Amino acid sequence: xxxxxxxxxxxxxxxxxxxxxxxxxxxxxxxxxxxxxxxxxxxxxxxxxxxxxxxxxxxxxxxxxxxxxxxxxxxxxxxxxxxxxxxxxxxxxxxxxxxxxxxxxxxxxxxxxxxxxxxxxxxxxxxxxxxxxxxxxxxxxxxxxxxxxxxxxxxxxxxxxxxxxxxxxxxxxxxxxxxxxxxxxxxxxxxxxxxxxxxxxxxxxxxxxxxxxxxxxxxxxxxxxxxxxxxxxxxxxxxxxxxxxxxxxxxxxxxxxxxxxxxxxxxxxxxxxxxxxxxxxxxxxxxxxxxxxxxxxxxxxxxxxxxxxxxxxxxxxxxxxxxxxxxxxxxxxxxxxxxxxxxxxxxxxxxxx
Amino acid sequence: xxxxxxxxxxxxxxxxxxxxxxxxxxxxxxxxxxxxxxxxxxxxxxxxxxxxxxxxxxxxxxxxxxxxxxxxxxxxxxxxxxxxxxxxxxxxxxxxxxxxxxxxxxxxxxxxxxxxxxxxxxxxxxxxxxxxxxxxxxxxxxxxxxxxxxxxxxxxxxxxxxxxxxxxxxxxxxxxxxxxxxxxxxxxxxxxxxxxxxxxxxxxxxxxxxxxxxxxxxxxxxxxxxxxxxxxxxxxx
Amino acid sequence: xxxxxxxxxxxxxxxxxxxxxxxxxxxxxxxxxxxxxxxxxxxxxxxxxxxxxxxxxxxxxxxxxxxxxxxxxxxxxxxxxxxxxxxxxxxxxxxxxxxxx
Amino acid sequence: xxxxxxxxxxxxxxxxxxxxxxxxxxxxxxxxxxxxxxxxxxxxxxxxxxxxxxxxxxxxxxxxxxxxxxxxxxxxxxxxxxxxxxxxxxxxxxxxxxxxxxxxxxxxxxxxxxxxxxxxxxxxxxxxxxxxxxxxxxxxxxxxxxxxxxxxxxxxxxxxxxxxxxxxxxxxxxxxxxxxxxxxxxxxxxxxxxxxxxxxxxxxxxxxxxxxxxxxxxxxxxxxxxxxxxxxxxxxxxxxxxxxxxxxxxxxxxxxxxxxxxxxxxxxxxxxxxxxxxxxxxxxxxxxxxxxxxxxxxxxxxxxx
Numbered sequence: 001x002x003x004x005x006x007x008x009x010x011x012x013x014x015x016x017x018x019x020x021x022x023x024x025x026x027x028x029x030x031x032x033x034x035x036x037x038x039x040x041x042x043x044x045x046x047x048x049x050x051x052x053x054x055x056x057x058x059x060x061x062x063x064x065x066x067x068x069x070x071x072x073x074x075x076x077x078x079x080x081x082x083x084x085x086x087x088x089x090x091x092x093x094x095x096x097x098x099x100x101x102x103x104x105x106x107x108x109x110x111x112x113x114x115x116x117x118x119x120x121x122x123x124x125x126x127x128x129x130x131x132x133x134x135x136x137x138x139x140x141x142x143x144x145x146x147x148x149x150x151x152x153x154x155x156x157x158x159x160x161x162x163x164x165x166x167x168x169x170x171x172x173x174x175x176x177x178x179x180x181x182x183x184x185x186x187x188x189x190x191x192x193x194x195x196x197x198x199x200x201x202x203x204x205x206x207x208x209x210x211x212x213x214x215x216x217x218x219x220x221x222x223x224x225x226x227x228x229x230x231x232x233x234x235x236x237x238x239x240x241x242x243x244x245x246x247x248x249x250x251x252x253x254x255x256x257x258x259x260x261x262x263x264x265x266x267x268x269x270x271x272x273x274x275x276x277x278x279x280x281x282x283x284x285x286x287x288x289x290x291x292x293x294x295x296x297x298x299x300x301x302x303x304x305x306x307x308x309x310x311x312x313x314x315x316x317x318x319x320x321x322x323x324x325x326x327x328x329x330x331x332x333x334x335x336x337x338x339x340x341x342x343x344x345x346x347x348x349x350x351x352x353x
Numbered sequence: 354x355x356x357x358x359x360x361x362x363x364x365x366x367x368x369x370x371x372x373x374x375x376x377x378x379x380x381x382x383x384x385x386x387x388x389x390x391x392x393x394x395x396x397x398x399x400x401x402x403x404x405x406x407x408x409x410x411x412x413x414x415x416x417x418x419x420x421x422x423x424x425x426x427x428x429x430x431x432x433x434x435x436x437x438x439x440x441x442x443x444x445x446x447x448x449x450x451x452x453x454x455x456x457x458x459x460x461x462x463x464x465x466x467x468x469x470x471x472x473x474x475x476x477x478x479x480x481x482x483x484x485x486x487x488x489x490x491x492x493x494x495x496x497x498x499x500x501x502x503x504x505x506x507x508x509x510x511x512x513x514x515x516x517x518x519x520x521x522x523x524x525x526x527x528x529x530x531x532x533x534x535x536x537x538x539x540x541x542x543x544x545x546x547x548x549x550x551x552x553x554x555x556x557x558x559x560x561x562x563x564x565x566x567x568x569x570x571x572x573x574x575x576x577x578x579x580x581x582x583x584x585x586x587x588x589x590x
Numbered sequence: 591x592x593x594x595x596x597x598x599x600x601x602x603x604x605x606x607x608x609x610x611x612x613x614x615x616x617x618x619x620x621x622x623x624x625x626x627x628x629x630x631x632x633x634x635x636x637x638x639x640x641x642x643x644x645x646x647x648x649x650x651x652x653x654x655x656x657x658x659x660x661x662x663x664x665x666x667x668x669x670x671x672x673x674x675x676x677x678x679x680x681x682x683x684x685x686x687x688x689x690x691x
Numbered sequence: 692x693x694x695x696x697x698x699x700x701x702x703x704x705x706x707x708x709x710x711x712x713x714x715x716x717x718x719x720x721x722x723x724x725x726x727x728x729x730x731x732x733x734x735x736x737x738x739x740x741x742x743x744x745x746x747x748x749x750x751x752x753x754x755x756x757x758x759x760x761x762x763x764x765x766x767x768x769x770x771x772x773x774x775x776x777x778x779x780x781x782x783x784x785x786x787x788x789x790x791x792x793x794x795x796x797x798x799x800x801x802x803x804x805x806x807x808x809x810x811x812x813x814x815x816x817x818x819x820x821x822x823x824x825x826x827x828x829x830x831x832x833x834x835x836x837x838x839x840x841x842x843x844x845x846x847x848x849x850x851x852x853x854x855x856x857x858x859x860x861x862x863x864x865x866x867x868x869x870x871x872x873x874x875x876x877x878x879x880x881x882x883x884x885x886x887x888x889x890x891x892x893x894x895x896x897x898x899x900x901x902x903x904x905x906x907x908x909x910x911x912x913x914x915x916x917x918x919x920x921x922x923x924x925x926x927x928x929x930x931x932x933x934x935x936x937x938x939x940x941x942x943x944x945x946x947x948x949x950x951x952x953x954x955x956x957x958x959x960x961x962x963x964x965x966x967x968x969x970x971x972x973x974x975x976x977x978x979x980x981x982x983x984x985x986x987x988x989x990x991x992x993x994x995x996x
Contacts, residue, residue, distance in 0.1 A: 006740050006743050006744055007740075007744055009736055009737055009740035010737065010740035010741045010743070010744045012733070012737045012740075013734070013737030013738050013740060013741045014737075014738075016741060034727065036727070036728065036730075042893060042896045042897050042901075043896045043897045043901045043902075045748060045897075045901065045902055045903060045904040045908070046742075046897070046903075046904065046908060048741065048745065070748070072745040072746040072747070072748050072904040072905055073745070073746040074744070074745070074746075112744060163520075163521045164521050164527060164676065165521075165672065165675065165676060166675075167434055167435070168434075170815065172815055178896060179893070179896055180893065180894050180895075180896065191815070191819070193819075193822055194819045194822060194823055194968075220893045220894075221893060221894045222964045222965055222966075223885055223886060223888060223892065223893070223963070223964055223965030224961075224964055225721070225725075225893060226720075226721045226722075226724035226725040226961050227724060227725070228725075229725035229726075229727070230724065230725045230726045233726050236726065245724065245962070248962060249962055249963055249964045250963060250964050251964035253966075254886075254964040254965065254966035254967075254970070255966070256966070256967055256969075256970050300967060300968055300969060301819055301823075301894065301895065302892075302894045302965075302967045302968065303967045303969075305894045306967070360591075363591055364591055367591040367595070371595070371599040374599065374603060374629075374633075375599065375602050375603065375606070378602075378603055378606045378607070378626055378629070379606055381606075381610065381622055381626065382606070382609065382610045382613070382614065382619070382622075382623070386754065387618075387619075388754070388757070388807070388810055389754070389756075389757070390619070390622065391622070392757075392803065392807070394622050394625060394626065395803065397603070397626065397629060398629055401603070401629055401632060401633045404596070404599075404633060404636075405632075405633070405636045405653075407591065408591075408596075408636055408637065408639075408640040409640060410636045410639065410640065410650060410653065411787060411788050411789045412650070412788075412789050412792065412849075413632075413636055413650055413653045413654070413657075414636075415787070415789045415792045415793050415795075415796055416654075416657065416792055416796075417632065417657065418796040418799075418800070419792060419795050419796040419799055420657055420660070420661065422796065422799035422800045422802070422803050423799045423802070423829060423832075424625075424660070424661070424664050425803065426799070426802055426803050426806060426825060426829065427664070427668070427829075428618065428621070428622070428664070428668075429803075429806065430822070430825060431618050431668055431671065432618050433810075435616075435617075435618060435671065435675060436616065436618070440752075440754070440813065447614065447615040447616050447619070447682065448613045448614060448615060449613065449615050449683075449684070450612060450613060451613055453612065454608075454609045454610075454612035454613030455609055455613070457608055457609065457612050458605045458606060458608045458609025458610075458612070459605065459609075460605075461601070461604055461605040461608045461609075462601050462602055462604070462605030462606075463605075465597075465600075465601035465604060465605070466597075466598050466601045469594055469597040469598060469601060470594065474593055474594075474638075474641070474642050475642045476641070476642070477641070477642050477643060477644040478640065478641050478642075478644070479639075479640050479641070479643075479644065479645040480644065480645055483645045484788075485645060485647075485650065486788045486789060486849065488645065488647035488650070489647055489650045489651070489654075491647065492647035492648065492650070492651055493651065493654070496648075497648065497651050500651065500655070501651070501654070504654070504655060504658040507658065507662060508658060508661060508662065511661070511662045511665045511666060512665065514665075514666060514669065515665045515666060515668065515669035516669075517669075518666070518669035518670060518672070518673045519668070519669040519672035519673060521676065
């Protein structure tokens with residue numbers, strides 16, 4: 001099968017890949033950003049190839065499969081320094097690092113010509129929960145609120161932290177492969193609008209989750225992805241040009257003062273400053289029973305993400321250990337089942353092809 | 354007043370816009386999704402704005418689109434905020450006195466149409482080439498300046514009033530804890546009318562009491578979620 | 591495009607709005623009904639201005655006022671919705687059977 | 692009629708060329724800032740082709756109609772915004788006495804469309820993007836309307852054609868120095884860029900477009916670039932004298948000025964940091980809005996003097 005002209009054009013573009021990081025992701029993973037033949041995308045919906053870097057812990061394989069199903073066809077999965085899971089047996093495995101870029105290009109070309117068939121869904125394309133409504137539309141039960149169609153009851157009101165307007169709250173799991181969260185971390189977040197109401201840890205970040213990626217994530221969160229990529233270049237943080245750009249961008253003033261303050265007085269601004277100037281030398285923070293709830297509740301989304309990424313991995317794992325885990329929830333079959341969604345997208349959201 | 358390529362073309366556009374205005378207006382109350390309802394209303398307004406432009410009321414027409422897009426955006430946000438089911442994924446009809454309303458709507462239309470058809474209106478159409486925009490400007494800041502400025506002050510008062518009404522802090526304390534006037538003597542009964550215990554309220558939060566909030570007590574609240582669903586809206590056809 | 595046609599369209603919009611305002615339970619939907627009635631009014635005002643007033647600018651002034659009324663209605667309406675919701679968690683008309691307290 | 696066809700052809704040409712150029716410029720700036728080599732001139736076409744070969748995924752229970760309408764609408768509003776811009780004396784596709792107000796209507800429709808784009812996929816991250824955008828998109832329109840009215844004052848007209856004519860002696864950017872900078876901030880917001888990108892930002896994994904795939908994604912990105920072209924053309928008309936200029940034909944001048952504005956917006960978008968929403972709201976209401984009042988006051992005083 002030959003390529004039509006669109007496929008020929010597409011073959012010249014950088015390969016859009018989404019990286020799912022495993023526990024022992026190779027050090028070169030970050031350097032992939034510098035490869036002109038690749039473009040690392042933030043959402044699986046934009047990717048052609050899912051790159052699994054390192055070993056995904058057994059507990060997270062279901063999430064990996066859900067992530068896989070969220071890639072548009074034609075798609076392929078490449079396991080890098082890890083072996084494919086049973087359900088993804090058709091995926092390719094690579095161990096060598098040097099020519100990963102050209103390997104990805106070849107795979108993509110094979111996908112475009114049809115030499116390599118697009119991978120089928122791993123998970124069944126059906127609702128995660130049974131239909132438990134009664135009425136003709138699944139509304140069920142008494143009045144308007146009755147049933148829980150597909151395990152999704154209507155949103156319920158929850159106390160508001162800011163000015164007492166009790167509006168609907170939404171609870172879902174976010175992670176473990178979301179680019180703005182430390183890899184491996186799954187949080188059960190209750191949101192009102194974009195405000196964090198409650199946070200519980202479903203799964204803490206990997207032990208070696210970030211390898212100093214915090215500062216680059218922070219820069220990305222602050223709308224400076226180009227500067228974040230620049231930091232990948234050796235010793236870029238010492239360059240005068242980089243420092244001037246950081247000053248010019250007003251990034252220090254963009255971080256609100258007193259955001260994410262710990263007991264010893266350090267806040268996101270000071271931690272950002274430290275990471276920028278002295279990246280190899282992690283800060284010693286006094287956390288003393290500080291939990292994620294203390295830090296994140298009442299914060300809006302971007303602030304919360306800034307706080308999360310302003311801690312180095314060891315501190316963050318300590319904070320997670322101080323946070324109540326998800327077991328305390330007694331809502332039974334309510335909203336959280338709907339939200340096994342990795343990427344914060346609902347489970348069956350990969351549906352309907 | 355053929356503005357765009359002759360009278361025939363203007364007529365055609367007019368009828369198309371009218372049909373769109375009425376159809377989308379009708380959809381507002383027929384769709385399940387609140388967002389669709391809101392933006393159907395916006396489409397209706399935009400069509401009316403278009404008709405106004407056809408009638409050479411350029412400023413009025415364009416300003417209608419401008420204002421209504423913003424207003425409907427705000428309305429849509431309020432829909433999402435307050436409705437338990439803004440996307441209409443759990444279809445329901447929240448209507449009451451349905452037949453009476455249909456009757457009233459039809460009566461309103463028929464009555465007005467009859468009146469329109471039976472009346473002889475004066476025929477003084479807009480002269481060609483009249484600079485309506487300039488007219489309006491001179492009028493707003495000339496002869497009718499007092500009216501215009503009054504409208505401006507009214508809007509300002511509205512802003513102040515809206516902020517005062519919607520803010521949490523009230524004269525006698527936070528509004529959500531059930532504001533009560535202070536007693537006539539220290540620690541005494543609240544002055545003014547007595548609170549009647551009535552099942553009259555309910556709605557959204559009350560329903561919450563159904564499933565999840567049954568155990569949740571709301572201290573300081575005059576509202577009792579357990580009684581809240583006494584009058585809750587039922588499904589209707 | 592005649593005055594009669596415009597007024598009939600305006601009457602239809604008004605009728606739909608009346609139906610909506612009377613039939614809807616939710617506050618916000620009720621306000622949409624009111625807005626729709628004002629929509630008809632606005633169209634009628636502009637129609638009268640264009641066909642019977644010989645372009646007297648006061649007719650346009652009336653339309654501007656109708657728009658100001660819409661804005662006021664919406665702003666105060668939403669403020670009241672918020673106030674009632676704070677107090678009663680009610681978003682439907684039946685939720686406030688009584689206005690006392 | 693001939694004039695209309697001519698203007699329409701120019702618009703299509705302008706828009707297509709502008710979109711391509713904006714995409715190239717965007718790539719160049721972002722790669723320069725990240726210390727990498729520049730990309731080729733055909734890169735935008737390649738990237739678009741990638742999206743077109745991909746499947747268009749559905750989310751669970753999306754609002755399909757509004758999803759499509761938001762993308763198509765964003766693109767058309769961009770084109771309509773460009774249509775009010777005069778390409779020469781009396782050479783505008785939509786010649787309207789009230790074109791400044793008309794552009795304002797386009798601005799407010801854009802907020803609606805971006806909200807719809809985040810609303811329709813029925814997914815949390817995109818809905819958060821939609822909420823946040825409305826919170827920022829509505830207030831930032833206020834300063835922009837004030838500076839546009841200020842630009843209309845010396846022309847004594849709400850018609851962009853008259854506004855250009857009034858800049859024969861002196862461009863508005865010199866006459867009202869506060870106007871253009873404030874208006875550029877609006878441009879960042881309308882095109883979802885950099886410090887004002889509260890809808891499609893990285894902290895939401897792409898926000899309203901996080902769920903877009905295939906042709907939808909291509910359409911949305913093209914619409915964003917088209918909006919950038921439309922905005923830049925309006926900005927250069929209202930503040931930089933539009934088609935006015937010596938020697939070269941008017942249309943060429945307009946295109947050149949538009950490209951300058953476009954480059955500035957893209958440069959600002961890569962350079963400036965984005966602050967959390969609450970901080971930005973404070974900035975808009977407490978600082979930018981009063982500055983825009985000053986601009987209007989200044990324009991009024993100059994007109995009276």
